[in-house]
Amino acid sequence: MAANGTSNAGTIAELVRAQWGDHRIGAKYGDRALTHHELAGGAAARAALLGELLPRGAEPHLGVLLDNVPEYPLWLSAAALAGAAVAGINPTRRGPELARDISHTDCALLITERAHLPLLAGLALPLPPERVLVVDDPAYEELLAPYEGTPPDQIAAGSTAARPPTPDSRMLLYFTSGSTGAPKAALCSQGRLAAAGHSLVGYLGVRRDDVHYLCMPMFHGNAVIAGWAPALAGGAALALRRRFSASVFLPDVRRYGATYFTYVGRAVQYLLATPPAPDDRDNPLRTGFGTEAGTVDTARFAERFGVRLIEGYGSSEGGAAIQRTPDTPPGAVGRPAPGDDLAVVDPETGTELPRARLDPAGRLLNGEQAIGELVNRGRSSFEGYWRNPGATAARTRGRAEGRVGAGWYWTGDLFFRDTDGFFHFAGRTDDRLRVDSENLAAAMIENILARYAPAAGVAVYAVPDPVAGDQVMAALALHEGAVFDPDDFAAFLAAQPDLGTKMAPRFVRTVAALPVTATNKVHRVALRRAGFRCPEPVWWSPVTSAARTTAPAGSGYRPFTDEDRVALLALYRDQGRAHLLDR
Template identity: 35%
Template sequence: MIKKDVLTTLAELPNLIKVKKLLRPRPGDTRDCLGARVAANAARIPRRSAFVCEGQALDWQQFNAEANRYAAVFRAQGLKRGDAVSVLMENRIAFMVVVVALNKLGVIASLINTSLTGRPLTHCAEITNASKFLFGEECMDAVSDVRDTLSLADGDYLFVPDAGSRAAPPWALDMAAAAAEADAENPVETADIVIDDTAFYIFTSGTTGLPKAAVLSNRRYLLTASVVQVGGLQLTEDDRLYLCLPLFHGTGLMVGAGAAFLAGASMFVRRKFSASQFLPEVRQYRTTAFVYIGELCRYLLHVPAQADDADSPLRAVVGNGLRPDIWHNFKRRFGIQRVAEFYGSSEGNVGFFNLLNKDCTVGTSALPTALIKYDVDRDEVVRNAAGRCQPVAAGEPGLLLGKITPHTRFEGYTSAEATEKKILRDVLQPGDAWFNTGDLMRTVDVGFALGLPHYQFVDRIGDTFRWKGENVSTNEVGEILNLHPQVALSNVYGVQVPGTDGRAGMASLRLEEGVENLDLDSFSTHVHGELPHFARPLFLRIQREIDTTGTFKLLKGELRKQGYDPALVADTLCVLKPGSSRYEPLDAAFHAQIVQGTAGY
């Protein structure tokens, strides 16, 4: 008798073949883009639902027409193919209208994190050379505060209404009013847009408030979205996607919305995630798929269980960061049939996808990759006497690299210097080049898998850790902490917190000569003023000396092992408790709460 595992895997084969066809390289001058796909939906399924959000609903014909009207206004503003526009808006239908309208003209949408203000916001608007700044009514104060720091004229600001409680300021054009009078026909420019054109700039987290702008082409957007649609969620026009991740991030816009755009599926759009409202809304709006990050799944499991939690139309989910410790419980409780876990990044040239619906894996990849030996304690790549890196054995954790080839390009950032820092050269042979993901992965046994190796995420390596869904640069946090007048040197690293995903920040501090005790009030004010919430270290360790290598590189391995356990650390330990803005001494009682998972993190 054929095992059930074999049968279920063989059932995935037709979609796997379709995905393989999608991965065939297309010439860079192939004419295709998101805007063209939306126009095709409007022609093919005009009356099918496209979006539902906050009481507003649009079908594909209505949505396409609205995007066309906005495109006409953008054209009238002098925007053309290759130009860039800063976009600062929360999740709503108007956000989708804006990015599709820009794409129809070949204009690059530079998508800025809506939590940014002040210097970080100015930085994002400047580094992409955006000629216009489009913002939603909900973000008007943040933009108003930085106008004097930008090199834009009053006519370069574009306003999109939201609740309607505030009118467009005199220094900005009301896009909705202008679009109401504009032409709703498909722009002729869309036919000339090619897959090698840049579609979006998507910013990295920006630990210090100074993010990097990752370049995202039409090619990579469409390829990723199509793989998710066909092989991951297996979406059709009969589906509706529950979408609550920020649309300025790649997971929300490319993985989630992208798959729905290409399938012609409907989208239920929510500004922010709510664990308590999730299941009621899934049932009310009949959503069949959901795009997640692991933290959201954990939050959902924290909601008190009900006997009918699995009774909903939800059948498939796609995302990253669903950890093995909650994987099976999440699937079982909410009746999920398909978990399309993936691995990738907005800027990277490598990706893995769980196309065979195997548990606790990010799946497999058709792209050229390597897992090489990495010394975690010394925080460096291991090379042999010839200077080459060494592949790891099966099942052994290794640093994941993606080979840079004409068909797997690393599109990088707008900064050439930042791009080069992510490339390892002369890895396996002289002259080769590989994108350094900064992540440790390993192969795992998932049973019958058509001979395809499957992988599992292990951890971020030394200079970066992931917390609250954001990647945090330890070096950048350290530079900020070192600016405090009492801190001589800081060593930042990630530590595990039970009941949470990723790693929280911890900083070992060496105080300036003559400083006996850290001024916690002053230091707390400094941290909260200079770092976003996800980058603030939760734990501090005050050391007399900080260990380094012979080349003065900070050592983190032993510090990570000892963590914030008062029983293992003789140095002074401090903690930033949930909801608090001030560091305080960490005692054994609160440490016990952290270990038990009841501290509130």
């Protein structure tokens, strides 16, 4: 038995079965509360239904297109019991790209709700209407009724169309993006997810009386791996918020008695932008765990709310992880997680790069020599991408004998390592962007912007966000005689059915011609380094520095003035991220 009273189960299914007979509160949502026993029973009923609905011979995959409602963890648990896998479907995706995600992951069943049905209207889905279950439709309750009361152990005996679960059983297919276009579905087995849950129980000190507040979307790995899994492994309860809301965060935390929450980047910024109140520290939270909050905002959060944020780094695919230790200096992420052999290397030669030299203020002095790609040279938990052997091979460089770095896990992220061995995040490789904690591929956005009639050429690239992650910038080479019309461009963006909510450019640079390399490729490095500090006209959807928040990108563009540049650069300096503009 572990210190918290739970066994170190090897599968998620074992953890779900362990809930049976536990009548403590296991999940809270609005005025609704479910015991752990009810969660296990509900999962078993859904697993039994799954066994009836899954076509024989089909991949045991179900797509879940839901907000954070109780049905989401119920179906995660049901899939675990049945030896099936959940593909988290992102509701910010649109049109053919949304249909592509469902089709690519071979979803034999789609779980959704009425609020998301308009997203599916008119799409060519790869499954018939009877295998689209709408959880807030009365017909759904009728389907479930015959299976109510099914014990979880009965499902574990293999009574469904899926296989009895083992540690190697596929559990999650969650989308990530790289530089090659369409999102890739990373695989996560029951064994890896259970191990992550157990590890975080120990790392975070999860207790049985804890309440994990899940306000980050559950189609994202953060909420499932860092929120749901450690709650399940530690016997803690869940509190669900349909969608993140900064204004109701503290009322929710107090209402549910939440002691822990997960976050990604901008969520912390939004919370800090709410009006301060004298009782901000009057809350039951013990800690938050996430990424990309930034050193400045982490300190501000602790000062204002009395809550310690634990920053970490972990590739979505599970190939590398960095943990913050008590002696981690400001600005650093931390040291490698146990078992990882991490290094910062030259991406061409695989040679480990020199350690970084920092001045007394923490500014990097030898970035050109010290910044490289983070790799894991040891054994990683990367399990590949679904139906994408090329992308899988690229992550490990094909494991080919004699090839530099073959068999290592290549994160695609840029880091430097200081003389004390601490790793510092320095950005992402050329064609990858991370906006509001969503991974995007520049090529996908370029394909959409290429439809803009006045543009003869388009290049999309990342500029660092003042606080966390990236912002989207686009360079448009206009046809001869064309003039950039910001209102027309905004209307064009609004009319694109496959433009996700995070894809609209924050900055637009108009150029006579796109810069190219000697091999006639778009010179992204030059574009990225210039960013918004370029000689050509730049238009933008403004960042409000006073509140440290942003207007929705693409909602309206205006000229980026010298005054705007001065104010924005000051914001970068205040957040300790000005050096990223020169990478």
